[in-house]
Amino acid sequence: MISQVRGTIMHRELDRVEIMTASGVAYECLIPLSVFESLPSEGQTVTLHTHLVVREDAWHLYGFAHAYERAVFQKLLHAKGVGPALALGILSALTPDRVVRALHEKDVLTLMRVPRVGRKKAEQIILDLADKIDAVGPAPATGTAPSPLGDDAVRALIALGYNQTEADRAVRAVVESGAPKDVSSLVRGALSRLTAK
Secondary structure (H helix, E strand, O other), rough: OEHHHHHHHHEEEEEEEEEEOOOOOOEEOOOOOOHHHHOOOOOEEEEEEEOOOOOOOEEEEEEOOHHHHHHHHHHHHHOOOOOOHHHHHHHHHOHHHHHHHHHHHHOOHHHHHOOOHHHHHHHHHHHHHOOOOOHHHOOOOOOOOHHHHHHHHHHHHOOOOHHHHHHHHHHHHHOOOOOOOOHHHHHHHHHHHHHHO
């Protein structure tokens, strides 16, 4: 099992990255959008936690920034009708901790924000995983714990047209810079970060 790849980024695209290791072997890793957005530039060193899927016609290596993100991916594969491509799509649309919260809270609507996940599929994922998701362990210590205030702000940003990943990231950045007193100030702070890009 290939559990981690460390090396120099040779090429990267939205859904994959090619990494040349010190041994001279290059690995292509399929990645969620969140990993692409956090990758250093080509020629820089990166370490990815990986999961290998072996099939009769192909071997695919999936790469993640953290072991926790990989664990959520692996757990998603245990849901009926969820293969590696859909699991990767879920983690491209939602942060790992948001996926875990959606499963804990049986939040069908959040899962339905993912392309190719309708109500029936979301309900099936929740049915299969809601009681098992704790097995992935705690989220990484970095960052700020989610809060109802933050959830409301994220929903407001999504209503304005932003996707789940960028909304989560912007809200988390504002919370980390100093806890806002209400949702409106949190949304304003997140919007200022999003529009400054």
